[in-house]
Amino acid sequence: MFELNGVTKRFAGHPALGPMTLTIPTGKTTVLIGPSGCGKSTLLRLLIGLIVPDNGTVSFADQPVTLATAQSVRRRTGYVIQDGGLFPHLSARGNVALLARHLGWPDTKIESRIAELAALTRFPTEGLERYPHQLSGGQRQRVGLMRALMLDPDALLLDEPLGALDPLVRAELQDDLRTIFQSLRKTVVLVTHDLGEAAFFADRIVLLKDGAIVQEGAPADLWHRPADPFVTRFVQAQRGPQIPAEAA
Amino acid sequence: MKRFLLLASLVFSLSGCTEKKPDQPTVAIGAKKFTESFLLAEMGANLSRQSGVVAERKDLGSTPTLWIALTQGDIDVYPEYTGTITRQILKDDPPDLAAALAVHGVRMSKSLGFRNNYALGMRKDVAAARGIRTISDLRNHPDLRLRFIDEFLDRPDGWPGLKRAYNLPQQDVKGMNHTLAYAGLVEQSLDLTEVYTTDGEILQHDLIVLEDDRKFFPDYETVWLYRADMQQRLPTVVAQLRLLEGRISDREMQEMNTRVQQRKDKESDVAGEFLTAKAIGGAPPADDTLAWRLWITTVEHLKLVVPSLLAALLVSVPLGILASRRMRLGQVVLATTGVLQTIPSLALLLFLMPLTKWLLGSGIGAPTAIAALFLYSLLPIVRNTYAGLMGIAPSLGESAEALGLTRWAILWRVELPLAAPTILAGVKTAAVINVGTATLGGFIGAGGYGRPILRGIDKYDLPMMLEGAIPAALMAILVEGIFGMVERAIARRRG
Numbered sequence: 001m002f003e004l005n006g007v008t009k010r011f012a013g014h015p016a017l018g019p020m021t022l023t024i025p026t027g028k029t030t031v032l033i034g035p036s037g038c039g040k041s042t043l044l045r046l047l048i049g050l051i052v053p054d055n056g057t058v059s060f061a062d063q064p065v066t067l068a069t070a071q072s073v074r075r076r077t078g079y080v081i082q083d084g085g086l087f088p089h090l091s092a093r094g095n096v097a098l099l100a101r102h103l104g105w106p107d108t109k110i111e112s113r114i115a116e117l118a119a120l121t122r123f124p125t126e127g128l129e130r131y132p133h134q135l136s137g138g139q140r141q142r143v144g145l146m147r148a149l150m151l152d153p154d155a156l157l158l159d160e161p162l163g164a165l166d167p168l169v170r171a172e173l174q175d176d177l178r179t180i181f182q183s184l185r186k187t188v189v190l191v192t193h194d195l196g197e198a199a200f201f202a203d204r205i206v207l208l209k210d211g212a213i214v215q216e217g218a219p220a221d222l223w224h225r226p227a228d229p230f231v232t233r234f235v236q237a238q239r240g241p242q243i244p245a246e247a248a
Numbered sequence: 249m250k251r252f253l254l255l256a257s258l259v260f261s262l263s264g265c266t267e268k269k270p271d272q273p274t275v276a277i278g279a280k281k282f283t284e285s286f287l288l289a290e291m292g293a294n295l296s297r298q299s300g301v302v303a304e305r306k307d308l309g310s311t312p313t314l315w316i317a318l319t320q321g322d323i324d325v326y327p328e329y330t331g332t333i334t335r336q337i338l339k340d341d342p343p344d345l346a347a348a349l350a351v352h353g354v355r356m357s358k359s360l361g362f363r364n365n366y367a368l369g370m371r372k373d374v375a376a377a378r379g380i381r382t383i384s385d386l387r388n389h390p391d392l393r394l395r396f397i398d399e400f401l402d403r404p405d406g407w408p409g410l411k412r413a414y415n416l417p418q419q420d421v422k423g424m425n426h427t428l429a430y431a432g433l434v435e436q437s438l439d440l441t442e443v444y445t446t447d448g449e450i451l452q453h454d455l456i457v458l459e460d461d462r463k464f465f466p467d468y469e470t471v472w473l474y475r476a477d478m479q480q481r482l483p484t485v486v487a488q489l490r491l492l493e494g495r496i497s498d499r500e501m502q503e504m505n506t507r508v509q510q511r512k513d514k515e516s517d518v519a520g521e522f523l524t525a526k527a528i529g530g531a532p533p534a535d536d537t538l539a540w541r542l543w544i545t546t547v548e549h550l551k552l553v554v555p556s557l558l559a560a561l562l563v564s565v566p567l568g569i570l571a572s573r574r575m576r577l578g579q580v581v582l583a584t585t586g587v588l589q590t591i592p593s594l595a596l597l598l599f600l601m602p603l604t605k606w607l608l609g610s611g612i613g614a615p616t617a618i619a620a621l622f623l624y625s626l627l628p629i630v631r632n633t634y635a636g637l638m639g640i641a642p643s644l645g646e647s648a649e650a651l652g653l654t655r656w657a658i659l660w661r662v663e664l665p666l667a668a669p670t671i672l673a674g675v676k677t678a679a680v681i682n683v684g685t686a687t688l689g690g691f692i693g694a695g696g697y698g699r700p701i702l703r704g705i706d707k708y709d710l711p712m713m714l715e716g717a718i719p720a721a722l723m724a725i726l727v728e729g730i731f732g733m734v735e736r737a738i739a740r741r742r743g
Contacts, residue, residue, distance in 0.1 A: 050649060074652030085647030089665040089741075098661060099651050131741060147651070 001026040001155055001187040002047050006056035009042055009211075017042050017211040019056065024155075029181050029188040031198040034208035035234070040191045043208070044159050047189065048074050061154070075099070078148025078156040082163045084140040086132040092143045093128040100150055117146040120183075122176060138169040145180070155187040162197065174200055195222075195238040207231060274302045275478075275485050278314050278326030281307065281691070281706055283508045283515070284364065284446060284501065288327035288470070290519035292489055295528070299484035306612060306693035307703070311336050313598065313612075313692065318473060319352050320605045322612040324482070325474035325489060329364055331466045333473070335405060350476065357472035357489065361496040362446055366400070366465045369443035369455045371433060382459040383414055390417035392439040395424040395432060400442050405466065413464045427708065444468075445498060448506030470496075491528045512709050541700075542719060548614075548695035549723065552686040556618045557679055560625035564678075565671065567626070568633020569659065578634065585627040593688045596620045601692070617686065617694035624685055625678040632674025636667025669738055676731035683724045687716065697723075 001024050008018035017039040024030050024047075032040040045051045046058050049070030058065040060073045086095050096117065097110050105113075118125055121142040132140055141161060148156060161177070162170045178201060181188050192198055198205050199219040206216045215227035226232045275296045279289035286307070293303035306323050308314050315337050317323045333349070333356075334341045342348040349356050368383060375381070378389055386392065400406035401423050410416065424432065429441040430449045443450060445457060478486050504522060507513045567585075571578030591599075597620050604616045640663060648662040664671075690698025697716035704713030 045646075048650060050646060071652050071654065074650055077650075077652075079647070079650035081643055081647060081650075083643075085643050087644060087647070087662055087666065089662075089668070099653060102653060102657050102661065 001061060002189070003059045004043075004046070004056065005059075007046060007053040007058060008055045009039075009046065009051065009053050015211060017046070018053075020211070020213060021056075022206065022213065022216075024187060024189055025204070026187050027185050028203040029190065029201050030204045030206060031202040032189065032191045032206050032208060033193060033195060033198045034214075035193065037210075038208040039211035040208050041159055042211075044157055044189060044191055047157060048077050048079060075151055076154045078145075078151075078153045080141070080144045080148045080156070080158045080161050082160045083137065084132070084144030084147075086140055086143055086147075088132050091129050091131055092123075092135065092139075092146075095132070095143055096128075096146045096150055098147070113150060114146070117149055120149070120180060121145050136169070137165050138173055141165065141173060142176075145177075149184075153186070155189070156181075156184075158188070158190045160191055160193070162192075177201070195235060207234065272302045273300075273482060274304055275325065275482055276304045276306050276323040278306045278308050278317055278323035278693075280310065280314060280326075281702060283448070283505050283707060285327055286515045286703075287501075287504050287508065287519050288360070288492075290515045291492060291523055292325060292327070292472070294516075294520055294523055295488040295491060296485045299482075299488050301482060301485055307699065308612060308691065308693050313601070316598075316601055317612050318354060318475065320602070321475065322605065324478050324485075325472055327360070327470060328473045329468035329470055330359075331365070331468035333471075334466070335403075349473070353476045355474055355476050355479070357474070358493040359469040359471055360492050361494045362470055362498045362501045364444050364446045364468045364470060364501070365460075366406075366468070367443050367445050367460065368440055368458045369433070369450060370440050370458065371436070372454055372456045374436070374439060375456045375458075380458065381456075382461040383410075383416075383464070384461050386416055386418070386440075386458070387414065390419065392418050392420070393437075394418050394421040394440050395429045395438045396421070396442050397426050397429070398423040406442070410464055413462055446501040446505055448502055448509040451502050451506050452510055495526055495528070496522075509707055512707065512712075538715070541715065545695065545697050545699060545716065546719060546723075548699075549683075549686055549689075549697050549720070552614060552617050552621060552689050552694060552696050553679070553682050553723075556621035556686075557625055557675070557682055559618075559622045560629055560678060561675060563622075564626050564629030564674075565633050565664075568630045568671075569637065571630065571634045572637040581630060582634065585630050588623045589627045593620065593624075593685060594691060596623065597688065597692050612692045612694075614689070614694045616692055617689035617696075620688075621682050621686055625682050628674040628677040628681065629671065630674075632670045632677075633667065636670030636674075637663055639670065640666050669735060672731065672735055672738070676728065676735075679727045679731065680724050683720060683727055687720055690716075 003024070004020050004022045006018070007020050009016045020043070022043075032043060034040050042051065046053055047060070047065070049058070049065045049067065052067065060069075060077070063069060063073075065073050086092075087098070090098065093114060096114055100110050100113070114128065115125070117123075118128065123139065123142040123146060127135060127139060132143070135143065144161070162173055165173065174197065181201065188201075190198075190201055202219050204217065205219050205222060207214045207222065209230060215222060215231050217225075222231055222235055226235065277289045277292045277296065279285040289305055289307075293305055296303040306317070308317055308323075311328075311332055314323070314326050314328075318326060328337075330345065333345065338348055340348070346356055368386075370380065378385075380386060380389065394407075396407055401408075401421070403409075407421065424438075424441070426441075429438065430453065432438040433441055433455070434453050443455070443457065449455070450457060472489050472492075474486065474489070500522070504518050507518050508515055564585075567581050571581045588596075597616060600616050600619050601612065604619055608615045644662070644666065645658075648658045653661065686696050687698035687701055689696045690702040697720040699716065700712050701716035701720070704710065704716065
């Protein structure tokens with residue numbers, strides 16, 4: 001679905017990414033993971049032309065992503081950021097319907113699509129009239145997802161979508177998200193720094209460090225066939241709960 | 249925005265009732281901001297009306313303003329003093345004054361009879377005790393305390409020239425406000441000040457005017473200055489105005505000034521009675537009520553505030569948007585509107601007079617005031633639009649972009665609504681400043697609450713001042729309140 005070919009990006013003279021060549025397979029869930037500043041969010045932004053590469057090319061469905069084509073790429077791609085990125089001046093419904101209204105969809109079509117999405121994301125219908133500050137973090141994220149899916153895009157990009165949620169809400173949303181990904185069979189690119197979350201979602205994991213790919217493959221590859229010591233350290237740094245043994 | 253338009257249309261529809269009939273010839277009569285000038289202008293208006301024309305009174309600030317307005321054709325006629333014409337307007341003492349004025353397309357009537365000369369005044373008892381009758385007598389009293397207005401202290405034909413001409417020895421010479429100097433003279437905290445020979449205070453406080461025995465002070469004969477084209481356009485009006493030539497004595501002018509200054513009689517009444525007594529004028533126009541005057545000044549004031557604010561809104565918001573998009577240009581825009589804000593309002597009005605004359609055909613009245621108010625309203629709105637747009641969280645901007653909205657759609661559907669509360673706060677600031685500043689419209693005949701305020705200050709007539717000041721304050725509070733309500737309504741929705 002997306003292809004990067006020899007892409008580099010520098011910010012204020014400092015190299016941020018690349019040179020990178022990467023293919024995001026259609027209909028699969030690809031997780032970008034790595035420590036802070038590894039370039040995973042930069043990569044996500046490059047995919048829909050929010051930033052333009054200094055060298056190399058990015059393409060979407062075999063068409064190059066340029067300033068001229070970025071808008072049509074974005075309309076075929078849903079994008080969700082941490083905390084939903086909802087517009088505070090619009091109700092949940094207003095946020096979800098924003099682009100469709102702008103494109104002149106008839107109201108009945110908008111309404112039926114919203115009802116469909118609310119059911120899919122398990123968002124309560126009565127919450128649609130609320131404004132973002134009246135919603136919980138998890139609900140905001142569901143609205144953000146509805147907004148991203150409104151035009152039934154080919155691909156869905158999520159930048160640390162669950163980063164700001166408490167563990168219980170997070171686990172619940174993880175389950176729901178995975179169900180949605182599996183039922184929609186869309187190309188999904190998800191950015192996270194949590195390896196457990198990555199393994200939970202991923203068909204493929206891409207581990208990044210300092211703007212370069214360290215290893216890419218199935219989740220099991222990272223555990224069983226680490227490409228270098230960094231991968232081993234990264235995997236081991238993710239610790240589960242350590243429960244003290246009960247006294248006999 | 250809808251409310252604004254509603255208000256604007258309301259104001260304009262209401263104001264229809266104060267407009268004149270368009271086909272009737274009109275004469276615009278100017279006056280300076282002091283009682284005597286007002287009285288003469290009232291007489292001029294009264295006399296003009298008798299020849300069947302509409303007479304408009306335009307109360308303007310100072311000599312330069314009136315001269316510009318007259319030569320530009322904003323006014324047709326105003327009362328002036330010959331000494332001011334030579335010294336302040338022409339800055340020359342030509343042998344043939346009429347010819348020198350004709351160069352500017354201006355004509356001068358014969359003297360209306362009285363002179364309003366500079367002179368020196370003292371308490372009669374103090375002068376008598378020291379045996380002072382003439383200015384020369386002052387030479388023997390070096391201990392006298394002299395207080396003059398600052399302009400008189402500086403002008404070569406004021407104190408410096410007087411001192412030289414009479415070889416005066418006084419050392420205790422300081423600047424002081426004219427009205428305060430009269431009060432000080434009465435309380436004997438000073439001994440002598442400059443007076444104008446028709447000042448009502450001379451009669452009121454029974455002062456002695458020292459004889460100018462060396463003929464130092466020039467004559468300030470009172471005349472009409474009118475546009476030369478009036479002779480063809482409005483010959484009957486010119487004839488009517490000239491009925492006043494030679495008709496008013498020094499004493500009569502003093503008495504009329506006293507009636508207005510002291511007894512707070514209305515100028516139009518005093519002028520009308522005088523003309524009736526001289527059998528050359530009709531009765532003054534029918535009396536008006538306080539409610540009617542408030543209604544008129546309120547409508548006039550809104551006609552300054554609403555259009556200037558709307559125009560500023562239409563210009564400032566795009567400027568603010570531009571400033572937020574182009575950093576370099578943004579700094580220039582913000583600095584420019586900031587500098588506009590620092591120009592003193594009276595100076596700005598004077599700058600704008602020729603400009604609005606050129607653009608709109610009239611250099612005085614509401615258009616000039618509206619232009620000035622427009623310029624003053626720019627900064628708060630531009631700055632807040634800029635701040636509102638720059639303050640939007642980058643993640644929201646990116647979300648809007650990632651949705652695939654066009655740049656215009658992002659601006660219109662996301663950024664401007666997000667910045668709206670800040671922009672609204674800027675409009676509120678501009679509106680409140682605007683309501684207050686619009687009172688300065690009184691200086692250039694734009695009407696509004698400034699008219700009674702300035703007139704009241706000049707006459708020291710407190711009720712008249714309050715007639716403008718209280719409604720102006722109430723309007724400012726009301727504007728603040730209305731905007732506050734809108735702001736709270738928005739805030740409730742967004743949290």
